[in-house]
Amino acid sequence: MxxxxxxxxxxxxxxxxxxxxxxxxxxxxxxxxxxxxxxxxxxxxxxxxxxxxxxxxxxxxxxxxxxxxxxxxxxxxxxxxxxxxxxxxxxxxxxxxxxxxxxxxxxxxxxxxxxxxxxxxxxxxxxxxxxxxxxxxxxxxxxxxxxxxxxxxxxxxxxxxxxxxxxxxxxxxxxxxxxxxxxxxxxxxxxxxxxxxxxxxxxxxxxxxILPVINGSFDTRTVMANGRKLQLYLISRRSRFRAGTRYFRRGIDHDGHVANFNETEQIATVPSQADLNKAATTLSFVQIRGSIPVFWAEINTLRYKPDLQIMDLQDSVDVTRRHLQEQISLYGDQSLVNLVDQKGYEKPIKEAYERYVAKANIHQIKYQYFDFHNECKHMRWDRISLLIDSLADDLLRDGYFHLDSEIQDPVKWQLGVVRTNCMDNLDRTNVAQAAVARWILNLQLKAAGILAENDGVDQQKEIDVALREMWSEHADLISKAYAGTGALKTDFTRTGKRTHQGAFDDLKKSVLRYLKNNHFDGARQDAYDLMTGAWIPRKGPSSALFLIIDTRPLVLRAVPYILSFSLFMILAGLTLPRSSDYSLIYYFTLWFTLVLLSTVFMIIHGLDYVAWPRLLPLTETIHYNGPGFRSGYHGTGFGLDFDKLRSGANAQWVTRGIRRSDIQMEEIELGAKRHVD
Known part of the structure; x- marks a missing residue:
């Protein structure tokens, strides 16, 4: 090279x-x-x-x-x-x-x-x-x-x-x-x-x-186990296809690319006893995560729970099949681990995933559902072991990559991969992937002669701590790239226990995610689209004036200022000297009424107050009216008629003359033959 x-x-x-x-x-x-x-x-x-x-x-x-x-x-x-x-x-x-x-x-x-x-x-x-x-x-x-x-x-x-x-x-x-x-x-x-x-x-x-750069994470730790030195590595690679932010890039596109696709590789090397600078054994295990390979979206409306939308398009089965077949050509057999809830808000996307996987009818695919929140409720997160038990046969079958410096050919190939998802492919996904990686490392170190049959990673303090820290920091970096904050549930990944302090920290991160996802991620999504070539500027600034012009009607733009000024006047009334308490009744009535009316107006027109991306607007997704599923009030709040409201609104995401560039994927073949043990 x-x-x-x-x-x-x-x-x-x-x-x-x-x-x-x-x-x-x-x-x-x-x-x-x-x-x-x-x-x-x-x-x-x-x-x-x-x-x-x-x-x-x-x-x-x-x-x-x-x-x-x-x-x-x-x-x-x-x-x-x-x-x-x-x-x-x-x-x-x-x-x-x-x-x-x-x-x-x-x-x-x-x-x-x-x-x-x-x-x-x-x-x-x-x-x-x-x-x-x-x-x-x-x-x-x-x-x-x-x-x-x-x-x-x-x-x-x-x-x-x-x-x-x-x-x-x-x-x-x-x-x-x-x-x-x-x-x-x-x-x-x-x-x-x-x-x-x-x-x-x-x-x-x-x-x-020409310097190839990845967007991901990398960490390495040196640990001791039973008197032997080990080097642990954890590297993640984020796909540049369908790249973006949490609510503005969901599901799959017509080329079979899914949002937030990450490949994570855990590597362990054992140095030669004769030469500590030379690896005698190299062990690698790869997992992948990615959005549910269905046409779906979550439409921000300023409510904490966005509108869940599933779009049943004519080519839905074909693109799901295309995505899964591509993963098979890259990694081998697929174990699909789905962690979304089977009740409530997430139920429709679970059912859509299962429906399309069944219709794709690919024999190298095995679907595995695990009701994460139900199984691990009341902070019983140790029950993630139930998922590992259900995957054990597949993990043993698919194996891992094992090189020995004394042997010409690999001792073992990884012939399949676990593909894990939750709604965001962040928090629940990371807990599951960390548990799978730990289970595999046990097998690897026993095969390398580092651990005895009755020994385990959990009993080796240095390895245990290193794995928890590496996977926690890895989770934070992937989450910051996609959701704008560190990952949730990292207290369990880091310590092995779910704590009340960890739950409180998750609450703070959730609030911060809400603010960023609704009010700041539009510009972040535009940056992704610009830097990855999904949107290519034309010469002349006049071709992109829509980036700096707010085309919403004046009344929509004015209401947030009215709300802010009303809150300021209420605060002023509470802090400034008073001549008469009775005279303030009318004062506060006026300003509290304006606050209430402004808040109700913004909730009703929630779609117009989200910071949507402008380079590649989500117009077709937001206004989709075909077969599928849509939760909530279609973005309008209080159950008002969505079609009437949108027909009279000049929403900021509507732009013209923008087309996505055509990016074709190059396939990488696995090239490894299956070995029968």
Whole structure:
């Protein structure tokens, strides 16, 4: 596998030299180019981005940096990508990183600081000349500053160990971007320009500058068990397909991609007793999570419980089947663990899932329902063991990946995977996945000779604590990316017990989720859509004026201000000096009446007060009126007629002329033959 340049010295050239015919570097008047010169190797070819023409080329080896070029004030640790907005293209470079640990001897970094460089010399990234460009750049910065973006210069973090082992011969000599898992190559859209040049022009192969980045989590701990040292790793990879926030990306799309899809790999290595720096045994176990593969949504209405909507479309069975078959081609047999409630609000989505799985009729699929809240009520969370008992035969059948340095072929393959979901694929899902991973680690360490048959992970304090901490932090990071807060129920994952303090902390997180999901996640969803290429800007700020213009009727926009002012006046009446208590009766009656009327109005028009995404509006989903299921009052509050209200409203999510780009998935075959024990 070709190596990547780890440190780049950036220079900005502003010379006025003329260029000669066939010379790879051209110079023009004014600010001319960005020049990226690798710190090593010495004969590496510098990357030159010409700002006026937009051309990107490689200079010959050992090319001298022009004397007129000024060195950038920061070291560049990688090029995140190139994005085109309404006024200019922008280079996004990584200028800060932190070491998160080593994975099998390879350093894993998190990108923590980014700089955005405009290609157009007349544009400033810090002070754009148009408010639309300012808004789009703010979305870019928000996305970059809030994500867990991980990368490695010499190891492919986008693929699990078994997939890399299967393809090791085929991948020999190829650049990392060519072999990366397309689902988890988070910045692939932003790197597409560099990849296209590398494919079309062999003289300008930019593979050494194309840095695949994942959005996920990584943790590692060194522990001792029975006198032997172990290295534990936990890495999660988030899919860039149907990426987004909790309520604005649910269910499945017509390409078979589901929301909040994450692959989580737990790895354990046992060093050689002769050489502690060399792994004698490598053990890997992979689980996946993803939204229920049905067309469904939760429509925010300002009520705590959104409207649950299930859409029975003509191709519903086909896309469910497509999703499941793709997972089988990637991972093998599927054990589908469904943790949603079988009563009340969640019952319809449970029934829809079961109906479509049955209609898909795939023999490599086994559906397993576990009524999490009922089985674990009254804080009896230890009863998650009932789920493990029901999965035991499948887990033993599907196995795990086991490499021994003394044996040429793997000792064991992982031939199937557990796919877990709840409503959000966050809190209940994480508890279940952590329990499954712990059960498998018991098997692995016994097979490696670390644990005796009557011993277990629970009896090994260092392993027990490390697993709890790793899975708790892993849960928090996935939850923050999707729901905006840390995960719920992590007190059980961290301590093995459900506590009253943990329940109180969950209450606070739930309130914070409500506020973020209703009032802030629209912009976060827009940032996802912009950075993953789901929405591509057109040239000219006028094409995206809908981003900064509130098209709601004046009365809708005025009511929150009336409510705020009324509350202020009530507070003022309670704190300011009084001339007569009797005279305040009319005062408070007026302002409390306005508060009540404003609150009722906002509840009735709840849909209009949610911060909906604007780049890819959810108009068709919100106004869906076909076969399926819809709970609640269709977003209007108090059971009023939804169709009448929406026909007279100019809701902020209605925009025109926006189409989603067509992104095709590349499949990765498992390639491992089933071994019969």
């Amino acid at each position: 070709m190596s990547l340049h780890e440190r780049l010295n950036l220079s900005v050239n502003s010379s006025q030299r003329s260029s000669r015919l066939n010379e790879p570097r051209r110079y023009t008047d004014g600010d001319d180019s960005y020049i990226f010169a690798p710190a090593e190797p010495a004969d590496a070819r510098p990357l030159v981005v010409h700002r006026h023409s937009g051309d990107i080329v490689l200079d010959p080896p050992n090319s001298a940096i022009p004397s007129s070029a000024k060195r950038y004030k920061k070291t560049v640790y990688g090029i995140y990508g190139l994005i085109s907005l309404t006024q200019s293209e922008y280079l996004i470079i990584i200028t800060g990183r932190e070491l998160r640990g080593q994975l099998l001897g390879h350093p894993i970094y998190r990108a923590v600081d980014f700089d955005i460089l405009p290609l157009d010399p007349g544009i400033s990234a810090s002070k754009p000349s148009h408010p639309v460009e300012t808004h789009l750049l703010a979305l870019v910065r928000t996305h970059l500053n809030s994500g867990q973006f991980l990368y490695c210069y010499e190891f492919d973090v986008t693929r699990r160990l078994q997939a890399q082992y299967v393809a090791r011969e085929k991948d020999e000599g190829k650049p990392m971007w060519e072999t990366a898992d397309d689902r988890f190559f988070w910045n692939k859209f932003l790197q597409s320009r560099f990849m296209d040049i590398s494919i079309s022009d062999l003289n300008n192969d930019m593979s050494a500058y």
